[in-house]
Amino acid sequence: MNKSTFYHAGCPVCVSAETSLLELLDPTNVEVINLNTSKDKLTEAEKYGVQSVPALVTPNGQVLHINFGASIDDLK
């Protein structure tokens, strides 16, 4: 199984979702990317279809937008 990617931006909603979700998933199978500090990853995230954070991109490429912290546009 490939890894999932959890995109966040350090916002309270993001941290809260990350804490809850990563408790349920196998942390070794999740790459966590902070788009606020790693702006070079914004293009990649958009390519996957991420429109807002926090979001989890599953190994099969589906984007699960979880609650709402910030839109991708606001991070540019």
Add this chain to the structure above:
Amino acid sequence: MNKSTFYHAGCPVCVSAETSLLELLDPTNVEVINLNTSKDKLTEAEKYGVQSVPALVTPNGQVLHINFGASIDDLK
């Protein structure tokens, strides 16, 4: 660890999220409830803070609204 609860309503967005998410979680630790067919669970879901489906309520009571399929009000 207590179980998580995945609320859905049979909608395409719900089914898609369920398929992706339950592949990543341990299915034995997730109770799946269809609020469209189990309307007696609507009150419980609202009590947890579920506003739309699909949504995952974690063992610690946090609600993760995942993408957007339908609002709880539309299921009543």
